[in-house]
Amino acid sequence: MYFDVASTAPLHPVARQALTAALDEGWADPARLYRSGRQARMLLDAARETVAEVLGARADEISFTASGTQAVHLGMLGALAGNRRRGSHLVHSAVEHSSVLHTAERWASPRPESGGETAGDPVTVVPVDRYGRVSPEAFAAALRPDTALAVLQSANHEVGTVQPVAEVAERCGDVPLLVDAAQSAGRVDVPAGWSLLAASAHKWGGPAGVGVLAVRKGVRYASPLPADERERGRVPGYVNVPAIVAAAASLRAVRAEAERENARLHALVERIRAAVPRLVPEVEVVGDPVRRLPHLVTFSCLYVDGEVLLTELDRAGFAVSSGSSCTSSTLTPSHVLAAMGVLTEGNVRVSLPFGAAEADVERFLAVLPGVVAGVRAPLGLDLPAPAGAGEPEAAPEAAPAPGPAAGLVIDALGKRCPLPVIELAKRIGDVPPGGTVAVLADDEAARLDIPAWCGMRGQEYLGEAPAADYGADRGAAYLVRRTA
Template sequence: MPYFDAASAAPLHPVARQALLAALDEGWADPARLYREGRRARLLLDAAREAAAEAVGCRPDELVFTSSGTTAVHAGIAGALSGRRRVGRHLAHSAVEHSSVLHSAAAHEAAGGSCTEVPVDRFGAVDPAAFDAALRADTALACLQSANHEVGTEQPVAEVAALCAGAGVPLLVDAAQSLGWGPVPAGWSLLTASAHKWGGPAGVGLLAVRKGTRFSPQGPAGERESGRAPGFENLPAIVAAAASLRAVRDGAAAEAVRLRALVDRIRSVVAERVPDVEVVGDPVRRLPHLVTFSCLYVDGETLLHELDRREFSVSSGSSCTSSTLTPSHVLKAMGVLSEGNVRVSLPPGTAGADVDRFLEVLPGVVAEVREGLGAPASAAPSPGPAASLVVDALGRRCPIPVIELAKVIGEVAVGATVTVLADDEAARLDIPAWCEMRGQEYVGEEPADRGSAYVVRRLS
């Protein structure tokens, strides 16, 4: 049963399991107490902090354990913004950060702060010069992930860190997706990570704050973890997190080479065998284990369901598989297709044979889903006689508006337009993406009584 969603959560690493079991017996007491059970817990906590700090590349007293990667990001951003409040209340971050960063930014704006979202290119990477341009005299903090969680693209952290240093702005690097693969390039002021992404247990995040970085913890005061993470330390999980990080890192270099080759294989075979597919993300500057692609005319939820029936577990950034009715903000920022989106992220140890089987199964499954939706054939139909047409896809969800567009494009003459009326959020992203893939012209979006009118001009 191949599980290909390591970027959501990795199965517990055997070392984590072993360390957790040992620490359940040795590390349940309060490390702040003076008696032997407390002293034993304190020793375990200190050792875990040293091991995690070594892996992160910081001093033990710069690192605290939080209850998750999300709470590490929340605490890190809030503390850094408050610590530099005298400088200003501006926050700069990339458009493709994890939701924990975006939610922190939204909370900051709601509280009167200002934010600049730095755009990304079609691969999902920020341009260092664009990031630099977003830094202002009143910028209190900048945030950049080490690598993207949905498309795997690595960000130019070292370059951006140097620019931030030049501007005197601290940089928070969210290393949730990459820390298991290796240390973050130097230059960060704050770093966050999440243990269950590298095979550690749930319930543990890391927040490192370099000495000298102004930091003022927010929320009610706390006695634990230098006042930066409230609540009783989750010690068994902390011990397991630190032990597994070290173990995962030991094998990371070799495993990265192996998984990188498997992902390269997925990238090329999917593009080759699945018609009308867009493989997204940087093909080279990327995480070793992660690849994302989107399939035209495919309903994400049905696709995932059919893959699950064939025992492949993958995730999707399509709006048609999420509860929010909006496509992934990452795909949106990249301007790529969101319908029929599949993210494959291989856990360490993934067998090549399982990947091969996935690649054998996938084209048939996609074809089946398309057939079920009555999707048009891939080949462009010869131009029809109609001058221009309006297609009403109101109330229809992704991928139907794009399918309706594709069905009628054959009916109009070259130079004529098709106007799609749609109120599904995904249309805003997927209709331009379809035009790009099909070599047609996306004229633009106009307001309509309900939803929007998307205008496409036939070029060929």
């Protein structure tokens, strides 16, 4: 069962047919004047028309890139270079795709071309709420007279939260806005108001190797790459006609199927959102419950290592993703979950492909509790029943009055998450109600996960103290008062 369509969608049958046909009919160089070249050019032109129509652009605004990441890189750097007169300030939300963040880092770093002497350009990151959503007002407040570019995703790739793009676009005025529509293109209409648009074909069921960069007529753009006459001078290199033809054909097909499939997948995701907290103890479903992509849901499981959970779910036959989908091989917590201030432990992203069967979703829900319990079992924790189990649930006992602080210190230095939280859960009972525990930890994820654990377990998070106060030379001390 493949539930990771947000990473890449299986090739749509229409894409496969179109690819096979275009390998026969559109294999030649579209820049050539002989028959096979002209035929490739015709197919390319038709594909461009199709993509433009579905995305709400003009054909001459569309350039095909090699990937969504390349579309973002070129779109951002090209718009920043083209709007130098305006200034060099860049604004983006805290939960953009890593391709946006990495371009901003490059923009903010001193220029290697100048021998590293000049300072980097300024970047403002707009925070998000606990659902992962920017506020249009906060976004507007980040804009400055020297802002050359603003960047906002159409919907978040990790938690599915839909961003208020049209409202932000309105507030951007004449500041160019790049909308990263990689997660929504083909599934839902592209929101109005973009100046530049980036998308990726393999996310909608097209082949790998095709991204889309649209630049609205009149938006200033200066290519950051060496000159090349192809793709309106925006994307150098031989044009991959067969893959572009397949991308266009599948985009049209997917968009037509979306109406029916979106409603169906929306209901399946609703089912998962409601069921998971009832079936699994100590779990947090994250992302906006209403303003969300139809097919994507993310939740985090306390005390669990995300990678271990994925491996166990894979053994049970389910392919899902975890944490930041583009940095899974790194050990840092997902920047999206961090920006939302939610639990990063045991994170699971379920993203359903078109045609996902209800029976498979039910099977996932049947298997999940046992898998999570299996991962947690060796920890020997005393877990409460799931939040929604056995309803009507007995009212929780009134919290006991705070007693004297016991001052327990848990040394979790050098231990990777979720170990610091596991230690905390195991030992908080050692202090009386009202007592405090200090957890010493140097894994960055603890900064997110300990407050999140407190929120979920009804304990009081008191904040951070310097590690040195507890005789440690690294990390920090996270202070918790036992109230439950």
